[in-house]
Amino acid sequence: MRKPILFLAAMILLVSATAAFSADLEALVKERSVTLYPEGQLLGDLVIGARGKILFVYVDKALAHAVRGTEMPPEWLSWHSRYWGTDQAKGKALFIIRYEANKPWTFDPGDIFIGGRRLERGDILTDKAFIAEGDLPSGAEGILSVVVPLESAAPGKVTTMAYLEDSVEWTVPAK
Numbered sequence: 001m002r003k004p005i006l007f008l009a010a011m012i013l014l015v016s017a018t019a020a021f022s023a024d025l026e027a028l029v030k031e032r033s034v035t036l037y038p039e040g041q042l043l044g045d046l047v048i049g050a051r052g053k054i055l056f057v058y059v060d061k062a063l064a065h066a067v068r069g070t071e072m073p074p075e076w077l078s079w080h081s082r083y084w085g086t087d088q089a090k091g092k093a094l095f096i097i098r099y100e101a102n103k104p105w106t107f108d109p110g111d112i113f114i115g116g117r118r119l120e121r122g123d124i125l126t127d128k129a130f131i132a133e134g135d136l137p138s139g140a141e142g143i144l145s146v147v148v149p150l151e152s153a154a155p156g157k158v159t160t161m162a163y164l165e166d167s168v169e170w171t172v173p174a175k
Contacts, residue, residue, distance in 0.1 A: 025066045025073060032058040034170040038105075038163045051105045052136075054112070056161050057096040058153065058172055059084050080145040083125050093153035093172070097144040101136040109133060109144060113162040115152030123147055 033055060040050025047053075057063075057077075064084035067073045080096040083089045095114065099107065109131065112119045124131065125145040132142030153159045156174035160167050 025070045025077075028063050028066050029057060029077065032060070032063055032173055034161055034168055036161055036163055036166060036168050038166045040166075050102050052099055052101045052103075052107070054161075054163055055098040056114070056170075057098070059094040059096060060155070060173065060175075062173075062175065076143055080126075080143055083145050083147070088125055089147050091150065092147035093150055095146050095148070095153070097146060099132075099142050099144075101138055101140045103138050105136045105140075107133050107136050107142070109146075111164050112146075113160070113167070114146075114148045115159040117148055117152045119146055119148070 036054045036056070037047045037050035038052055038054065040047045059081045061084070064081050067078055067081045076098065077096070081094075084094050093114075097109075097112065101107070109119050109124060110121075123146045125147060126143070131144065132140055136142075153172050155172050158169055158171050160169050162168075
């Protein structure tokens with residue numbers, strides 16, 4: 001009789017620990033994210049007329065360790081945050097950029113600016129074969145892992161994230 005009770009207690013602790021990790025990861029992602037709506041007009045919580053949606057997620061040590069320490073993080077986050085700590089990202093700021101077309105959109109990663117610096121092909125870590133670009137139909141999605149020099153997105157500093165003329169200012173988390 002004792003073994004089933006101990007087993008049940010262990011399972012409850014495991015489930016609650018996993019839920020706590022998931023909540024921590026979700027909070028970390030939220031505070032390290034900023035969203036831009038190209039050609040969109042914001043009316044409170046409503047966005048009108050946006051060509052698409054671009055989500056920038058800043059990957060730092062805290063987020064990278066949380067992703068690796070969580071049992072089942074979202075696959076996109078796990079896959080694209082794996083660049084943190086690699087030679088390609090050392091001394092640079094790593095971002096995951098998720099984008100989605102709300103209506104037909106001619107998307108070019110070179111039209112993205114981080115900290116006033118235009119993304120170049122050498123900044124994109126994602127294999128070229130997996131980059132959704134060019135004429136995208138409604139509903140098309142893509143994800144990029146990119147690095148920029150630290151001066152473009154220094155921790156604790158305000159930086160500008162932009163796509164062509166549309167931009168948003170955002171403070172890069174310090175820790």
